Amino acid sequence: MFNRAIRTILQWLAVSVLAIGTAAGAVDADKILRVAMHDIETLDPQQYNDDPSFQVLRAIFEGMYEWDYLASPARLSPLAAAALPEITDDGTTWTIRLKPGIYFAPDPAFNGTPRELTAADYVYSLKRWLDPNLRRGGAPITTDLIVGARGFVDAAARSGGKFDYDRPMEGLRAIDRYTLRLRLKEPNYPVIQSYLVLGAVAREVVDAAGGDIRSRAVGTGPYRLREWKRGSRIVLEANPAYRTLRFPDSDDPRHAVLVRSMRGKALPQIGVVEISVIEEDVTRLLEFDRGRLDYVVLRGETANRLLGNGALRPEYVARGIARHVLTEPFLFSIYFNMNDPLTGGMTTERVALRRAIALGLDVENLVKVVYAGQALPANQMVPPGVTGHDPALPARPRADPAAARALLDRVGYRNRDAEGYRMMADGTPLTLTLSLRSAAISREIETQWKRDMNALGLRTAFHVTPFQEIIKELDGGKFQMYFGGYGGEPSAYAELMQLYGIQPPTVNPSRFKFAEYDRLMVEYLRSPAESGQRAAARTMSALATTYVPLLPIVFRLENYYVQPWVAGFVPPAFDNYWKYLDLDPVRRKAGGS
Numbered sequence: 161m162f163n164r165a166i167r168t169i170l171q172w173l174a175v176s177v178l179a180i181g182t183a184a185g186a187v188d189a190d191k192i193l194r195v196a197m198h199d200i201e202t203l204d205p206q207q208y209n210d211d212p213s214f215q216v217l218r219a220i221f222e223g224m225y226e227w228d229y230l231a232s233p234a235r236l237s238p239l240a241a242a243a244l245p246e247i248t249d250d251g252t253t254w255t256i257r258l259k260p261g262i263y264f265a266p267d268p269a270f271n272g273t274p275r276e277l278t279a280a281d282y283v284y285s286l287k288r289w290l291d292p293n294l295r296r297g298g299a300p301i302t303t304d305l306i307v308g309a310r311g312f313v314d315a316a317a318r319s320g321g322k323f324d325y326d327r328p329m330e331g332l333r334a335i336d337r338y339t340l341r342l343r344l345k346e347p348n349y350p351v352i353q354s355y356l357v358l359g360a361v362a363r364e365v366v367d368a369a370g371g372d373i374r375s376r377a378v379g380t381g382p383y384r385l386r387e388w389k390r391g392s393r394i395v396l397e398a399n400p401a402y403r404t405l406r407f408p409d410s411d412d413p414r415h416a417v418l419v420r421s422m423r424g425k426a427l428p429q430i431g432v433v434e435i436s437v438i439e440e441d442v443t444r445l446l447e448f449d450r451g452r453l454d455y456v457v458l459r460g461e462t463a464n465r466l467l468g469n470g471a472l473r474p475e476y477v478a479r480g481i482a483r484h485v486l487t488e489p490f491l492f493s494i495y496f497n498m499n500d501p502l503t504g505g506m507t508t509e510r511v512a513l514r515r516a517i518a519l520g521l522d523v524e525n526l527v528k529v530v531y532a533g534q535a536l537p538a539n540q541m542v543p544p545g546v547t548g549h550d551p552a553l554p555a556r557p558r559a560d561p562a563a564a565r566a567l568l569d570r571v572g573y574r575n576r577d578a579e580g581y582r583m584m585a586d587g588t589p590l591t592l593t594l595s596l597r598s599a600a601i602s603r604e605i606e607t608q609w610k611r612d613m614n615a616l617g618l619r620t621a622f623h624v625t626p627f628q629e630i631i632k633e634l635d636g637g638k639f640q641m642y643f644g645g646y647g648g649e650p651s652a653y654a655e656l657m658q659l660y661g662i663q664p665p666t667v668n669p670s671r672f673k674f675a676e677y678d679r680l681m682v683e684y685l686r687s688p689a690e691s692g693q694r695a696a697a698r699t700m701s702a703l704a705t706t707y708v709p710l711l712p713i714v715f716r717l718e719n720y721y722v723q724p725w726v727a728g729f730v731p732p733a734f735d736n737y738w739k740y741l742d743l744d745p746v747r748r749k750a751g752g753s
Contacts, residue, residue, distance in 0.1 A: 190431065198437065201628050223240065245356070264362050305352070331345075383397065404426045407728060515567065515708055517613070543647060
């Protein structure tokens with residue numbers, strides 16, 4: 161027993177020395193990356209439901225794969241996996257082999273022993289993604305795809321039921337310490353590829369935390385949580401157990417200079433990531449201008465403050481600041497609660513009310529005024545650059561308030577009150593309430609929305625609350641209409657699933673259920689080629705236009721402004737890549753001169 165204990169201690173010391181020898185050889189504690197974002201809600205990689213949380217937890221937890229930092233279109237790149245999946249049986253069997261020697265960050269749950277990542281950790285973590293009792297409500301598409309998963313989920317969903325993590329699942333198994341095998345009922349590349357980028361957690365940490373690991377974030381990623389002060393800041397520090405990486409390679413000539421500049425560097429270089437919770441873009445710009453943020457993502461009018469005639473102003477060029485523009489892979493929409501008694505439902509008059517709102521909303525003016533030209537009017541549900549986007553579709557039609565008014569008159573909203581606002585057919589008041597997150601841009605949206613709806617004779621009200629409160633209200637169905645965005649995946653299934661009837665409210669907040677849409681969603685997921693996916697997506701967008709459970713509004717343009725002391729930067733469309741960045745502290749101290 162004594163010898164075994166000594167061996168355990170020596171093993172831990174050896175791994176610690178190896179970690180220090182590799183990570184410390186690259187990581188520099190004086191290199192502190194300073195960024196800003198909205199507040200986060202959780203650091204549980206199986207329970208997040210917002211992009212800020214996703215961005216942070218992806219620096220802490222690792223999937224078997226990540227989306228290649230430099231590839232366009234996006235493709236999987238091995239992370240914890242040793243190679244790309246071995247796909248057999250006509251796309252229904254996926255075998256993934258892991259790299260040995262990857263370790264979780266230290267945690268008391270490991271009792272002082274180095275904790276290696278194994279295939280069993282991914283089996284447990286991927287099961288957590290399916291658990292209907294966790295905050296996200298499970299993953300219905302993935303559940304129906306993996307052989308044997310539906311029985312687990314249905315049993316857990318029953319009153320008082322629990323997900324049985326110990327019982328083997330036929331389609332999700334660790335066949336040895338470093339090999340995972342997925343068996344599918346049918347091929348489905350978009351969903352399974354995204355499934356394989358989900359981060360791994362250690363079960364003993366989850367158990368020790370009583371199931372709540374929102375702030376007990378223990379992963380195998382390059383960073384670990386040092387501090388989280390809600391509403392103020394999050395601080396990450398280098399994971400001492402992390403391995404050394406190299407900057408990705410690329411044969412794309414657009415990245416040739418970047419790849420040469422980073423070649424040979426041991427990564428990660430950055431020792432600390434300081435994330436300031438800054439809700440307002442103007443404040444972020446001021447902090448960036450003072451050199452207190454290393455890069456900043458700006459949209460709309462705030463982004464234009466650094467521009468003149470569409471180009472970076474000379475004074476910023478002289479400072480060495482770089483600008484990168486990316487069409488954000490998110491769809492921003494008006495979501496209608498289909499269970500709401502005033503705006504929901506599929507009756508003729510309710511569909512007509514939503515269509516009239518769509519006809520009367522001047523999206524071109526919204527882009528011009530609210531987004532200061534830094535957005536594209538959405539003519540479909542799928543953003544540019546995302547698989548399923550159809551560039552052949554015509555531009556979004558211009559607003560037609562006259563047609564909207566005629567439609568409202570025709571379907572029963574002709575009567576008006578003493579103030580000239582339309583009423584329900586039975587003479588009861590009609591007020592449209594739009595939920596918005598607390599932000600300066602929301603005030604501008606209010607102004608435009610109220611102007612356009614007044615032109616139709618529709619009374620409006622607004623419910624403005626912090627972002628995380630909005631998320632809770634959407635999950636609980638406590639809203640009438642909401643303006644917000646969703647997406648972030650290389651495939652359009654993220655946007656399209658928002659109206660898929662089997663999805664939980666965390667994904668389908670509109671609670672839309674329509675058999676033809678659901679059939680097309682299945683067709684999209686089964687299509688092996690992009691042409692088939694695009695055809696299905698085109699028709700799904702047409703159905704959304706017809707019944708308007710959500711109203712596509714804009715695809716935002718993201719302007720990344722980057723300080724001259726930051727190296728290795730590429731606009732991150734689908735993942736978090738802080739580990740690939742480097743900083744020059746001397747140049748930063750000199751203010752970039």
